[in-house]
Amino acid sequence: MSTSTASVLNFSAGPAILPPPVLEQARADILDLDGTGIGVMEHSHRGAAFTKVIEEAKDNCRRLGDIPDDFEIPFLQGGATSMFALIPMNLLAAGQRADYIHTGAWTKKAIEDARILGDVHLAWDGTDGGFRSLPADDELDLPGGARYTYYCSNNTIYGTMWSTPPRSDGWLICDMSSEMFSRPIDWTRHDLVYAGAQKNLGPAGVTLVIIRRELLEQSRRDLPAMFRFDQHADKGSCLNTPPTFGIHVMGLVFKWILEQGGLEAMHQRNLDKAALIYDAIDASGFYRGHADTDCRSTMNITFTCPNAELDAKFLETATARGMMNLKGHRSVGGLRASTYNAFPAEGCRQLAELMGEFASANG
Numbered sequence: 017m018s019t020s021t022a023s024v025l026n027f028s029a030g031p032a033i034l035p036p037p038v039l040e041q042a043r044a045d046i047l048d049l050d051g052t053g054i055g056v057m058e059h060s061h062r063g064a065a066f067t068k069v070i071e072e073a074k075d076n077c078r079r080l081g082d083i084p085d086d087f088e089i090p091f092l093q094g095g096a097t098s099m100f101a102l103i104p105m106n107l108l109a110a111g112q113r114a115d116y117i118h119t120g121a122w123t124k125k126a127i128e129d130a131r132i133l134g135d136v137h138l139a140w141d142g143t144d145g146g147f148r149s150l151p152a153d154d155e156l157d158l159p160g161g162a163r164y165t166y167y168c169s170n171n172t173i174y175g176t177m178w179s180t181p182p183r184s185d186g187w188l189i190c191d192m193s194s195e196m197f198s199r200p201i202d203w204t205r206h207d208l209v210y211a212g213a214q215k216n217l218g219p220a221g222v223t224l225v226i227i228r229r230e231l232l233e234q235s236r237r238d239l240p241a242m243f244r245f246d247q248h249a250d251k252g253s254c255l256n257t258p259p260t261f262g263i264h265v266m267g268l269v270f271k272w273i274l275e276q277g278g279l280e281a282m283h284q285r286n287l288d289k290a291a292l293i294y295d296a297i298d299a300s301g302f303y304r305g306h307a308d309t310d311c312r313s314t315m316n317i318t319f320t321c322p323n324a325e326l327d328a329k330f331l332e333t334a335t336a337r338g339m340m341n342l343k344g345h346r347s348v349g350g351l352r353a354s355t356y357n358a359f360p361a362e363g364c365r366q367l368a369e370l371m372g373e374f375a376s377a378n379g
């Protein structure tokens with residue numbers, strides 16, 4: 017039968033759980049795509065069968081995300097990390113400045129790469145607060161004249177999430193890797209959003225980029241082709257051989273979310289799922305959440321027991337019950353439950369139940 021989900025709950029932060037019906041379809045398509053007698057990984061990326069796959073994936077992406085016509089949807093490679101470099105490479109020319117909102121490890125890496133390539137200004141720095149909080153608009157230092165403002169909407173490691181996009185100067189660019197399509201996106205505010213697939217969209221190896229055409233028109237041309245956003249967009253994500261299997265599975269995930277009722281429905285489900293676990297934290301007097309309550313993530317729920325020994329004991333107890341990968345990131349410690357789109361509400365309920373029992377027995 018299908019997948020690990022039968023007996024195991026996978027709380028991994030990424031690569032992470034995928035919807036079982038998507039995996040079933042992918043399994044069939046590995047052997048025979050669409051009755052062609054050839055598996056999806058074995059089709060030419062320029063042949064009719066795969067052209068249909070990529071066009072459908074793009075169409076479903078646009079429909080699901082309610083993405084306006086003046087945005088292009090190139091599928092790239094190299095993960096979110098390559099975007100840390102590609103964004104300033106393409107969008108920052110000599111003498112131009114970008115403003116970065118620093119909310120954790122992933123923005124740190126983006127800032128380090130951008131500093132190699134251009135002038136970077138920190139609009140806010142959450143280092144001293146242990147990245148437990150996010151800034152209010154009036155805390156942002158935006159001097160004016162920036163080419164773009166950069167932020168990360170969900171901080172996978174600390175479990176903080178922006179409920180609305182920040183005030184910005186110039187184009188607004190967002191790393192949505194660990195929450196892409198967990199909720200609707202405000203296209204009046206964003207100019208470029210992107211996500212590595214392996215958190216909430218599909219297998220590692222493909223990076224979803226959604227970019228306003230104006231940025232493509234104004235991006236730098238003095239770069240090797242493989243590193244140019246406009247080249248990938250113009251060539252329909254087939255500038256070179258794209259990650260065909262990853263694109264196919266991501267397309268199946270888009271279709272699956274549409275079948276679940278789309279992004280509004282998914283958002284409500286994610287809020288309800290996360291509330292089960294946050295309620296267990298708040299009701300306990302035992303667990304402590306890492307993120308401030310006003311910026312808690314629906315995707316990555318971070319918390320600790322009263323001491324590290326109990327954290328370890330909790331992990332052991334959870335693992336024995338088939339609740340896997342609850343260990344927090346090494347830089348934060350404690351525990352982290354990742355509850356992406358494909359993660360079942362029933363799993364959140366089971367974790368909350370265990371948390372209650374464990375607190376009673378060890379409090």
Ligand SMILES: *Cc1c(COP(=O)(O)O)cnc(C)c1O
Pocket residue numbers: 030094095096097098122168170171172191192193194212213215
């Ligand atoms: C995982 C993650 C990344 C890094 O993704 P790669 O695909 O490994 O490069 C970047 N940003 C965020 C928010 C992430 O969660």
